[in-house]
Amino acid sequence: MTSPGRRLTQQDIARLAGVSQTTVSLVLNNRTDPEVRIAPETRERVLRVIRETGYVADPVARRLAERRNRILGVFTYEAVFPTASADFYHPFLLGIEECAEEMGCDLLLFTSAGAAGERRRIFNEDSRVRLADACVLLGRTVDRDDLARLLAERIPFVSIGRRDDAGAPVPYVGADYPPAVRALVDRAAGLGHRRLAYVGAGAGAESPADRMRGFREAVVAVGAEGSHVPVTGRSPEDVLAELSAARVTAAFVEEPADAVGIMHAAAGRGVSIPGDLSILALGAPTRPVQVDVDLTGFRIPRREMGRRAVELLVGGEGTPQELLPCELVEGSTLAPARN
Amino acid sequence: MTSPGRRLTQQDIARLAGVSQTTVSLVLNNRTDPEVRIAPETRERVLRVIRETGYVADPVARRLAERRNRILGVFTYEAVFPTASADFYHPFLLGIEECAEEMGCDLLLFTSAGAAGERRRIFNEDSRVRLADACVLLGRTVDRDDLARLLAERIPFVSIGRRDDAGAPVPYVGADYPPAVRALVDRAAGLGHRRLAYVGAGAGAESPADRMRGFREAVVAVGAEGSHVPVTGRSPEDVLAELSAARVTAAFVEEPADAVGIMHAAAGRGVSIPGDLSILALGAPTRPVQVDVDLTGFRIPRREMGRRAVELLVGGEGTPQELLPCELVEGSTLAPARN
């Protein structure tokens, strides 16, 4: 079936079929342009040799000549498989893989990027980004310089998650947080809540900032009172205490893992949820956590975002910027405000 | 910082530095052979241009010339991210990714292989296997023809999971099932169990076959009675009934999902586990299942297998065949036989 030694090249096929390498290439690519004519019997002869030898074109050489690959790069700032945030990224990858498969593309995971153990950078000394036709960027934060450079080098890419301009507009597929947060605030307000709090950083990257913005705007719109309760470096008990002191009745928690923590703390302090305090979760957990309650909040369309990113890359023109709607999750941690 | 138009080549760098392309290549690869001499100031000049332009070598061209990539292919017969078996494959990928990162390799997932919607094959019409330096094969079953061809074309690869010869020995990193199953049988026998059953296919691929073999041998060794209870197309109730009828006291269940099913059936029928029937699970669930009990059995060293496969590929000589030991899991579904 197959030869033992060196791998077959088109040259070998050409020799075996008694034609030129050019002809083999033309037959292989099934070129039927009127410019290119191959006699049916010649074509058949070449095809027969190809079949008999099981020849397949070297994708590397092909790529060099053709300038495309059907390979999509996937760059993740956090490691994809290991680490705590694996669960968070998994659905994105699911969408990416699904769509890539449909499009007939392979996926190149740039795992080597962080070999140095430091922060991952796209452009390290022998960057392989250019091996891919296009790239998907995944990660909570993305390096601005990397973005600028991708733009400058005109490497087609799409960020998953909205990104601020980096010298120029950045193509992205994001989750549309502000309306989702607004919808939650509206519902809380409709249930009589007047003292609301945003619990979490609310800054540091586009996605928390967007949620915070949605929160602020909505609070103003409904004429409620909105405060900001940071969590970094604090215990859930501490956060809960602050919420109680401020007589907050609805907490909009950026990170579900924190929501769960606060609920545990509440259970310990005899604070009833949602009786005394409603909890609204703004997204999916990025830290591993056992979520045994049915949090009210919204679903980030992660899988759809992955799919869409790939679609845009393969379709590929311009600077697409899309925000996909989040779906509200009813849950059981929102109740009418106790007055 | 970076040029706007076409991507930079070594030729461009050469022009900018006033040297030849060869010199750029030599500097870039930091060649210090006594054969190759570059004046320090020339080297510095070239390096400066490279720094200023942010040039990185095209990995495709590099691969064509150099014949290596530092790219590892990962071929999965089942889709990796989506599908039910995702949880099962995840740990392997984790190990693979970890080790690839350490080795400074990128991972190419051959997702396009199954584009046709049919069974995945490695060698489809324009196979990209050869884009990678080497491949990891993952999947319950692996196509024999594919294996034979990989061997024939001398493409370096390692299968995760033991594989029978395919015309020639197949390199693999597998789980050492027979001793693990034997150890479980020994423990059961030590607790007085005499009528044991292997519940599952016990055939169809190497891994169930290995477990079955381990079971048979162990049963003979301890002088017990061993039967085989298939599960395909049967309800857990049905299987449980057969076990009861045969007065089996210890069931060795190939697939944890089935073990869970049988335990639910047992709860419904008033059969106590492990009081009336001990359940031993032979591995990790390949079907999604909520495992709320602590099954006695063993742990397949999936992550380690992934790591080791990559190590062997990168080290890369010969036909490695390794079986990694499974770790016994104490659990709570094995109890002394009731006589």
Add this chain to the structure above:
DNA sequence: CGGCGGTGATAATTCGTATTAGCACCTTGA
């Protein structure tokens, strides 16, 4: 003065495929 060894670079070729330009042959029509 002329050859020799050491130094610093480069021209040419290679990898395997795709594409462009063009060549050789055949028929046809005038």
Add this chain to the structure above:
DNA sequence: TCAAGGTGCTAATACGAATTATCACCGCCG
């Protein structure tokens, strides 16, 4: 008989980096 036009194929080159084989130059020694 020869240009025109069509047919079937191929030589040459591009793609971008790595490697091999040289080459030009300088100083020194005989």
